[in-house]
Amino acid sequence: xxxxxxxxxxxxxxxxxxxxxxxxxxxxxxxxxxxxxxxxxxxxxxxxxxxxxxxxxxxxxxxxxxxxxxxxxxxxxxxxxxxxxxxxxxxxxxxxxxxxxxxxxxxxxxxxxxxxxxxxxxxxxxxxxxxxxxxxxxxxxxxxxxxxxxxxxxxxxxxxxxxxxxxxxxxxxxxxxxxxxxxxxxxxxxxxxxxxxxxxxxxxxxxxxxxxxxxxxxxxxxxxxxxxxxxxxxxxxxxxxxxxxxxxxxxxx
Amino acid sequence: xxxxxxxxxxxxxxxxxxxxxxxxxxxxxxxxxxxxxxxxxxxxxxxxxxxxxxxxxxxxxxxxxxxxxxxxxxxxxxxxxxxxxxxxxxxxxxxxxxxxxxxxxxxxxxxxxxxxxxxxxxxxxxxxxxxxxxxxxxxxxxxxxxxxxxxxxxxxxxxxxxxxxxxxxxxxxxxxxxxxxxxxxxxxxxxxxxxxxxxxxxxxxxxxxxxxxxxxxxxxxxxxxxxxxxxxxxxxxxxxxxxxxxxxxxxxxxxxxxxxxxxxxxxxxxxxxxxxxxxxxxxxxxxxxxxxxxxxxxxxxxxxxxxxxxxxxxxxxxxxxxxxxxxxxxxxxxxxxxxxxxxxxxxxxxxxxxxxxxxxxxxxxxxxxxxxxxxxxxxxxxxxxxxxxxxxxxxxxxxxxxxxxxxxxxxxxxxxxxxxxxxxxxxxxxxxxxxxxxxxxxxxxxxxxxxxxxxxxxxxxxxxxxxxxxxxxxxxxxxxxxxxxxxxxxxxxxxxxxxxxxxxxxxxxxxxxxxxxxxxxxxxxxxxxxxxxxxxxxxxxxxxxxxxxxxxxxxxxxxxxxxxxxxxxxxxxxxxxxxxxxxxxxxxxxxxxxxxxxxxxxxxxxxxxxxxxxxxxxxxxxxxxxxxxxxxxxxxxxxxxxxxxxx
Numbered sequence: 001x002x003x004x005x006x007x008x009x010x011x012x013x014x015x016x017x018x019x020x021x022x023x024x025x026x027x028x029x030x031x032x033x034x035x036x037x038x039x040x041x042x043x044x045x046x047x048x049x050x051x052x053x054x055x056x057x058x059x060x061x062x063x064x065x066x067x068x069x070x071x072x073x074x075x076x077x078x079x080x081x082x083x084x085x086x087x088x089x090x091x092x093x094x095x096x097x098x099x100x101x102x103x104x105x106x107x108x109x110x111x112x113x114x115x116x117x118x119x120x121x122x123x124x125x126x127x128x129x130x131x132x133x134x135x136x137x138x139x140x141x142x143x144x145x146x147x148x149x150x151x152x153x154x155x156x157x158x159x160x161x162x163x164x165x166x167x168x169x170x171x172x173x174x175x176x177x178x179x180x181x182x183x184x185x186x187x188x189x190x191x192x193x194x195x196x197x198x199x200x201x202x203x204x205x206x207x208x209x210x211x212x213x214x215x216x217x218x219x220x221x222x223x224x225x226x227x228x229x230x231x232x233x234x235x236x237x238x239x240x241x242x243x244x245x246x247x248x249x250x251x252x253x
Numbered sequence: 254x255x256x257x258x259x260x261x262x263x264x265x266x267x268x269x270x271x272x273x274x275x276x277x278x279x280x281x282x283x284x285x286x287x288x289x290x291x292x293x294x295x296x297x298x299x300x301x302x303x304x305x306x307x308x309x310x311x312x313x314x315x316x317x318x319x320x321x322x323x324x325x326x327x328x329x330x331x332x333x334x335x336x337x338x339x340x341x342x343x344x345x346x347x348x349x350x351x352x353x354x355x356x357x358x359x360x361x362x363x364x365x366x367x368x369x370x371x372x373x374x375x376x377x378x379x380x381x382x383x384x385x386x387x388x389x390x391x392x393x394x395x396x397x398x399x400x401x402x403x404x405x406x407x408x409x410x411x412x413x414x415x416x417x418x419x420x421x422x423x424x425x426x427x428x429x430x431x432x433x434x435x436x437x438x439x440x441x442x443x444x445x446x447x448x449x450x451x452x453x454x455x456x457x458x459x460x461x462x463x464x465x466x467x468x469x470x471x472x473x474x475x476x477x478x479x480x481x482x483x484x485x486x487x488x489x490x491x492x493x494x495x496x497x498x499x500x501x502x503x504x505x506x507x508x509x510x511x512x513x514x515x516x517x518x519x520x521x522x523x524x525x526x527x528x529x530x531x532x533x534x535x536x537x538x539x540x541x542x543x544x545x546x547x548x549x550x551x552x553x554x555x556x557x558x559x560x561x562x563x564x565x566x567x568x569x570x571x572x573x574x575x576x577x578x579x580x581x582x583x584x585x586x587x588x589x590x591x592x593x594x595x596x597x598x599x600x601x602x603x604x605x606x607x608x609x610x611x612x613x614x615x616x617x618x619x620x621x622x623x624x625x626x627x628x629x630x631x632x633x634x635x636x637x638x639x640x641x642x643x644x645x646x647x648x649x650x651x652x653x654x655x656x657x658x659x660x661x662x663x664x665x666x667x668x669x670x671x672x673x674x675x676x677x678x679x680x681x682x683x684x685x686x687x688x689x690x691x692x693x694x695x696x697x698x699x700x701x702x703x704x705x706x707x708x709x710x711x712x713x714x715x716x717x718x719x720x721x722x723x724x725x726x727x728x729x730x731x732x733x734x735x736x737x738x739x740x741x742x743x744x745x746x747x748x749x750x751x752x753x754x755x756x757x758x759x760x761x762x763x764x765x766x767x768x769x770x771x772x773x774x775x776x777x778x779x780x781x782x783x784x785x786x787x788x789x790x791x792x793x794x795x796x797x798x799x800x801x802x803x804x805x806x807x808x809x810x811x812x813x814x815x816x817x818x819x820x821x822x823x824x825x826x827x828x829x830x831x832x833x834x835x836x837x838x839x840x841x842x843x844x845x846x847x848x849x850x851x852x853x854x855x856x857x858x859x860x861x862x863x864x865x866x867x868x869x870x871x872x873x874x875x876x877x878x879x880x881x882x883x884x885x886x887x888x889x890x891x892x893x894x895x896x897x898x899x900x
Contacts, residue, residue: 026278027277037517
């Protein structure tokens with residue numbers, strides 16, 4: 001019996017599509033691994049002409065940009081897929097969206113016409129944190145204290161054990177937002193946060209740990225966190241839509 | 254308000270627990286209906302963690318069959334892990350369904366599917382978290398009816414105190430009939446309350462309501478008799494058999510979870526029942542007769558299931574899939590259809606013959622080669638005659654060597670330990686077999702890369718089998734034999750290096766044995782174990798043998814009994830067994846004769862290919878063997894192209 005050869009001849013990639021999707025409501029508890037599996041199935045189910053890698057175990061051409069932590073909602077997650085046949089991006093968006101559970105919504109699909117990678121264009125995120133049981137005044141005070149430090153050391157339990165790192169330097173902006181008028185019952189302060197992508201990454205819960213360290217700020221229930229925007233951080237502190245360049249190029253072409 | 258979602262409360266807890274996605278629902282294929290749009294509401298449970306329970310075929314089938322009825326809704330609930338259980342108790346969040354996060358206590362019916370007896374403590378957790386009294390006798394008209402099903406329900410006596418009813422056998426028609434009965438009783442203004450409803454169910458003669466039966470005991474602890482305590486219920490309750498599987502092509506819309514589960518595939522049952530007659534196999538005894546699904550229905554289900562789910566793998570399931578009368582055409586047809594599509598096919602392979610390898614070859618055409626498993630079950634020729642697993646040593650070695658010669662480098666051999674009449678020598682034969690397999694495999698392939706894994710499970714005598722009278726071996730005996738086996742495998746260093754050995758120690762099997770053949774008095778043990786923290790007993794990291802032994806020592810002396818009496822004691826023909834009033838169709842005299850045949854190492858043929866041997870099932874259940882060949886072939890699919898928008 002001769003050694004088996006990997007089946008060759010997988011069709012080449014003829015089109016790349018960049019996609020923005022959400023994790024909303026209860027489905028914010030989807031982990032990245034879970035989502036990756038769901039996307040593979042959705043692609044299959046929607047009959048998307050996905051391209052595969054070569055080799056013994058061909059893998060579908062899907063690449064994900066950094067995912068929001070499990071339990072954090074997001075309006076701006078990104079992935080890119082390689083196709084073996086050309087499709088209309090809007091049709092693809094509709095097909096994938098209907099093949100995924102409601103809450104995992106495919107909101108934008110743009111053909112990649114530029115060569116730089118999506119990951120390179122994502123350098124910062126804007127997050128919104130709802131903090132149950134925290135008043136706006138106490139939040140504003142905590143934010144002032146946090147921003148007054150050059151360094152705020154926090155701890156996080158990682159697979160390698162307990163790690164200490166700085167949660168301050170990566171924070172570009174931190175603002176206590178007035179809760180919308182008429183929010184009822186118990187206080188619930190809202191925090192607007194812009195964080196630069198660094199290694200090790202600083203996540204919203206690390207900033208919350210920082211607020212606990214500097215000001216003893218402690219929500220009465222777990223914070224509800226949403227990633228609002230992801231993209232390229234400008235010198236002015238703005239975040240630019242990472243699909244903008246592809247969209248512009250496509251419009252010109 | 255009944256039927257209200259508890260998600261807002263649950264949501265607070267989810268960031269604090271492991272793998273929260275398992276509690277969220279949102280699967281493709283899930284059905285959510287407005288509470289007030291229906292007359293009858295079912296909660297279905299597989300009493301294990303979501304990752305194990307979600308893929309369960311039985312629950313998926315009943316879920317879909319029930320939800321197809323406009324007047325009915327069915328939602329699912331699974332066991333919550335101890336981390337969430339603790340938080341739910343602290344914050345008073347009740348056991349919930351994953352579909353709409355409704356409180357379990359709000360439903361009319363609570364159906365629990367027991368594939369194994371080790372799920373009993375998880376039933377108690379769910380009831381307690383739901384605020385439903387553990388004891389059926391303490392429940393009122395507002396509590397759900399708790400109904401057990403699944404293979405363990407063929408002897409539900411150990412949980413008789415905790416359930417309101419049990420259904421034996423196939424569930425798809427049973428749940429519809431129960432729904433009709435509940436709807437009619439409700440429409441009539443719920444006359445007579447809970448008792449009247451249970452009586453209506455009992456009168457069907459196929460739903461067992463333990464409270465309507467009294468058990469009398471002899472002074473020595475054995476059962477004297479089990480009799481109805483009212484005139485209008487039957488003396489014996491009969492199992493259900495769904496005939497014509499082509500008329501029940503479920504699941505049509507398989508549940509596709511977001512969370513990772515133990516089986517990530519679309520599974521199609523290609524037949525139900527098995528008449529191979531392995532004497533240890535409860536499934537093979539209680540699911541008779543064989544009923545095949547036709548090749549064309551299987552093909553249609555695979556096509557629809559894959560399109561619906563987006564799964565990449567199809568499993569062709571049954572108790573012995575290679576025995577389907579058209580399995581060859583089925584595998585070839587499916588392999589043709591999905592050639593070059595990245596869909597892989599799998600067949601649980603247990604038959605020990607060359608045909609099985611032909612099938613495996615066919616299925617691995619797409620380039621993916623999964624492991625091959627053969628199940629000789631017994632190490633010696635003699636013990637294989639006792640258990641009626643008709644495989645000769647020559648066959649086994651030839652089959653495995655053929656697999657090696659066809660490119661497989663790794664095979665798994667499955668055996669049992671603790672079988673009736675077993676001696677150390679029978680178990681040591683496993684080592685010799687494994688050595689022969691490797692020696693011959695090396696010779697045939699000229700390669701030293703061939704490997705085999707010997708996997709050993711503990712034998713547990715089960716109700717409604719010829720071994721229902723057998724004595725179990727004590728865990729020390731099992732553990733001793735496994736040690737001897739390990740030494741024997743490694744006695745030859747060169748061969749031993751190519752052989753892996755996997756086994757479980759004997760203790761969990763003894764407890765499974767207690768629960769499998771227990772009577773109502775064992776309920777006190779289950780209750781005590783649960784009170785002492787017993788949860789997830791099917792998981793070695795949660796199972797505590799000590800806890801079960803302590804509970805036995807606390808609860809059983811009141812009856813003058815101990816765990817040995819239930820497990821290591823051989824029964825006599827005259828003894829009334831706890832499940833004698835529950836009719837699986839098998840004739841008790843035939844079972845006894847088959848038990849005697851086992852002791853004299855006399856084999857029994859398969860009635861699909863030889864004349865009927867009068868096990869009793871077909872005449873008493875009014876059923877018949879349904880097998881092909883139909884002569885139909887699977888035609889290649891027309892390739893679908895273009896994006897598919899919408900389900």
